[in-house]
Amino acid sequence: MYIARMTDKNYIRNLRIPTKENPIRILVSACLIGIKCGVDGDSYGEYPSVLMLLNYDNVKLIQFCPEDFVFGTPREMCDIHGGNGLDVLEGRAKVLTESGTDWTEGMIKASEKMLEIAQENEVELAIMMDVSAACGNRVIYDGNRFAENKKYRIGMGVCGARLHKAGFNIISWRDYESLEILYSRIDPDHKIDKSAKDFDRHEWYIDYFKDEIDNDK
Ligand code: SF4
Secondary structure: OOOOOOOOHHHHHOOOOOOOOOOEEEEEEHHHHOOOOOOOOOOOOOOHHHHHHHHOOOEEEEEEOHHHHHHOOOOOOEEEEOOOHHHHHOOOOEEEEOOOOEOHHHHHHHHHHHHHHHHHOOOOEEEEOOEOOOOOOOEEEOOOOOOOOOOEEEOOOHHHHHHHHOOOOEEEOOOHHHHHHHHHHHOOOOOOOOOOOOHHHOHHHHHHOHHHHHHOO
16 A cells, blocks of 8 residues: 655755745645635635745745646535545546546646646745645545545645655645744744644544554554
């Protein structure tokens, strides 16, 4: 079974110290910084752990919403059926909307555009919205999120998988430990919160995925 590896914290620890003249280039899921590109035309709430990045002049945020790029806003909700984002890219799984429309091809195009943007901007890190069929990078829904017995699975969305395959490092807005390390690279005065945990160390994650985690040992 393909399990997306969790954040490479050493990579973040070794990021260069950015300057105003040469800011660190970070690709973000647009909704994480308040762009109203969610399925309902909103931004899914506020994400202070990411929004704080807007306060630094040594950070260059490149925002992109892959679903808005292809499907527009507002739009239907979609999920991956039969696998994860990598499975979609390799033809083993599909992206279907809540009404059953097949968005697989459009989502693959969206992932190609996101990769193009990452490459053109030579981004050094991506921070993505988890659980999305496009931007998910740790956990996604396993099929229809509106099903009576909705399920989650470890894995990336289609755009997350495309970036990961191309070698880009990705963290989720819920990878609080990694974000703390990132802030300590950006801001010499930042005091690391030692209690911060990445998503794979959250109680919910460890409990929900205990079987997969045990099998993967
Ligand atoms: S999670 Fe990704 S695709 Fe969904 S609204 Fe945010 S940026 Fe767009």
